[in-house]
Amino acid sequence: MKGGVRTQHIISIGDFNRDEIDRLLDHAGQIDKKQFDPDALVGKILAVLFFEPSTRTRMSFESAMARLGGTSLSVGSVDACSMAKGETLADTIRVVSGYADAIVIRHPKEGAARLAAEFSTVPVINAGDGAGQHPSQTLLDLYTIRQSMPIDGIDVALVGDLRYGRTAHSLASALSLYNARLHTISPTGLELPATLAAELRDNGTEIVEHDDISEVIPNVDVLYVTRIQRERFPDSASYFNVSSSYRITPELLENARKHLIILHPLPRVDEIDPRVDESPHAKYFEQSQNGVPMRMAMLLQVMQ
Amino acid sequence: MKTSEAAENEGLLVRRIKNGTVIDHIDGGEALNVVKILGITGATQEALSIATNVPSRNMGRKDIVKLTNRELSKEEVNRIALISPHATINIIRNFKVWEKKGVEIPQVIEGIVRCPNPGCISNTNEPITSKFEVTPKGLHCKYCDWVITKDLTSHII
Numbered sequence: 001m002k003g004g005v006r007t008q009h010i011i012s013i014g015d016f017n018r019d020e021i022d023r024l025l026d027h028a029g030q031i032d033k034k035q036f037d038p039d040a041l042v043g044k045i046l047a048v049l050f051f052e053p054s055t056r057t058r059m060s061f062e063s064a065m066a067r068l069g070g071t072s073l074s075v076g077s078v079d080a081c082s083m084a085k086g087e088t089l090a091d092t093i094r095v096v097s098g099y100a101d102a103i104v105i106r107h108p109k110e111g112a113a114r115l116a117a118e119f120s121t122v123p124v125i126n127a128g129d130g131a132g133q134h135p136s137q138t139l140l141d142l143y144t145i146r147q148s149m150p151i152d153g154i155d156v157a158l159v160g161d162l163r164y165g166r167t168a169h170s171l172a173s174a175l176s177l178y179n180a181r182l183h184t185i186s187p188t189g190l191e192l193p194a195t196l197a198a199e200l201r202d203n204g205t206e207i208v209e210h211d212d213i214s215e216v217i218p219n220v221d222v223l224y225v226t227r228i229q230r231e232r233f234p235d236s237a238s239y240f241n242v243s244s245s246y247r248i249t250p251e252l253l254e255n256a257r258k259h260l261i262i263l264h265p266l267p268r269v270d271e272i273d274p275r276v277d278e279s280p281h282a283k284y285f286e287q288s289q290n291g292v293p294m295r296m297a298m299l300l301q302v303m304q
Numbered sequence: 305m306k307t308s309e310a311a312e313n314e315g316l317l318v319r320r321i322k323n324g325t326v327i328d329h330i331d332g333g334e335a336l337n338v339v340k341i342l343g344i345t346g347a348t349q350e351a352l353s354i355a356t357n358v359p360s361r362n363m364g365r366k367d368i369v370k371l372t373n374r375e376l377s378k379e380e381v382n383r384i385a386l387i388s389p390h391a392t393i394n395i396i397r398n399f400k401v402w403e404k405k406g407v408e409i410p411q412v413i414e415g416i417v418r419c420p421n422p423g424c425i426s427n428t429n430e431p432i433t434s435k436f437e438v439t440p441k442g443l444h445c446k447y448c449d450w451v452i453t454k455d456l457t458s459h460i461i
Contacts, residue, residue, distance in 0.1 A: 012449070088430050111425040111447025115432060130423045132448055195451050199441075 008302050009117040009124045012133040013170045018177040025143050027297040028290070036296065041070035044303055047100035048074040049092070050127070051107045056266060057127050057136065060291035061104050064299055067292065073100060093119040102303050105129075123302035131164050137265055138170040140294040144287040145222055148261050151175070157183040157216045159246060160226035160271060162192040167265040168226050169196055176205040183220055185210045187242045190232060213246060218255040223248065223281075225264045225271050249273040253281055263287050319353060325376045326394040327369040327384065332357050334388045335367035337457040341383045341416065342376070350374050363390070383416055385409040386438070387457060412437055417452065417459045424448035434461070 013021075030036065046065045050058050062072045089112060096103060097120040105116050106127040113126030113133070128134040145151055156175055158168050162184055172182055172192070182205060184192050197207055210216045217223065225248060233239040247270060248262065264272060264284040276282050330338055335354045344350060351372035360366040375395050384391050385407035395403040415433035419426045426434045426447045436443040442453035452459055 014449075089425070090431050107425075108423075109425040109428060110421060110423045110449075111445070114447050115425050115430060118432070129425075130448075195453070 007117075007121065007123050009113075009120075009126075010135055010298055010302060011113050011117055011124065011126045013135045013138045013174045014133075016135075021139070021142065021174065021177065024139055024294075024297050024301065025146055027300070028139075028143050028293045031293040031296050032290075036068070036300075038067065039069040040300060041065065041068040041303055044070040044102070045100040046070055046072045046299065047096045047103045048072050049096060049103055049105045049107075050074070051105075051112075052128070054106055054127070056288055056291060057106065057134075060288075061125075061127065061136075061295050061299075063292050064295035068296055068299060070101075070299070070303075089115060090119045093124075097121045102299065125298060125302060128166060131166050131169075134166045134170055136291070136295055136298055137167045138174050139298070140287060140290045141167070141171050141224070141263060141265070142174055143294050144263060144283055144290050145261065147286070147290075148283065149221060149259060151178040151180065153179050153181075154221040155181045155183060155219060156222040156224060157185060157210075157213075157220040158192070158224050158226070159185045159213065159248075161190045161228045161232065162186040162226070163190040164229070164232070165226040168192070168224065171224060172196065172200060172205075176200050176203045179204070181206045181208070183208045183210055183216050185213050185216055185246065187228065187246070190228070213248075214252055217252055217260070218257065221257060221260060223260060223262045225262065225268075227264075227267065227269055227271060243270050247271060247273060248276055250275050250279060253279060256281060319370075320399060321353075321370050321372050321396055322399055324350075324370065324372040324374055324396050326396060327371075327376075327391055328366070328394060329360070329363060329388075329390050329392045330367035330369065330384075331388045331390065332360075332363065332365035332367055335369050337387050337460075338367070338369055338384055338391070340457065341387060341460050342380055344371075379410075381405065381407050382410040383413065386413070386443075409438055412446075413443070416461060417443060417456065418461050419445045419448060419450055420452060420459055421445065421448050421450040424450060 048058060048061060065072045093116045100122060102123045103120055104125045104127050105113050107129050110130035110132035112129045113124060117124040126133055126135055142151060162168050184207060200207060228243050230239050260281050261283040262281045266284060266288055327338060335356050353370040355368040357365045358368060376393060381393050391407050393405050394401045413436050417434060417436055419434055424445060424447055426432060435446040437446055442451045444451050
């Protein structure tokens, strides 16, 4: 990110180089060890503009702000805000940036956060824009991996809906900075977008496509599972057929590497058998908790 | 009356213009797209002549567009580079070539091309124009990161 007098935004993981990512992860690590000033953001206000449903992202941003002594303002449901009356996002942002010291935005349209940054006079953090970017999720994914192993050169399997899943796209891009090898397993039609795969390969990232999840598990260090959405399939039967063949079970993990970790951006539906929760491989709830220190580091970066 | 071949030999397939712009060395078959990218339609005022697939020593075949009483700006000229990077621009004043210039591919193009991604914020009622960065891989939408790699002319607004 460029420093200086310009307002600093966090829109896409692609705007960061590896050193900048590492610094943010290091800072989150210090925060995790309680090495932070709980009054750092006293008197500061964070506007939480969520135009799409969210539980974890929204609550963890609000929790992060509260732990730093700041206050969050939100619009409540989308129906209750002026966007429902036809106001443009640009106008909403111009108005809200007069009420707060930073804005966190989630929006169904891709590029909405970039637009918000153009019209805002305060820093904007992207909390997910359509099928586009979700940088805070990617940072906390990397943070969770780094808690278990160094990220350099690891083998990561991306499983599930890799076409529409923004978390998988952003993570894949970030992992290419760490020379990780990617393994993809996805239903037909939900593969990693060809343009993204080409870009990653151009950057020197090796991508191996697989059909069978059992052949991948013994050879990877991280299993990143994403939700396969029911609405991507013509009927329930075809959805159940596909989703059952991508379900992670304790039996599948019998041949896994000892240090394998399983991540999932949550919410999960059927992708991971609840029996896996007890396994030492399961890290998805820790991953979710890591959202708080990671987002504290992000808020401090843009507001201090 | 001269035959078309004779006229062609004299470079007079389309009539000389007194004032305006001659866009020469357009890649063969791209003239209509050049007209489109310049925003010239049946509703605009320019007198327009188009020659397509004219034999060319260097290019094999080329297209030529002549615009009467309109001198193209640098920004307009550079739009042409997106579809015909070898084009040359001659500004004509009183039947003489006043200025001759090549085209340069711009780094950013705004408001000329529509993002093909239906989910992109630039395709809504927001008060913004589309913005694309010109990269070796294609046109990169500054909002949604979509990259247009082919068939650019079908995305011209």
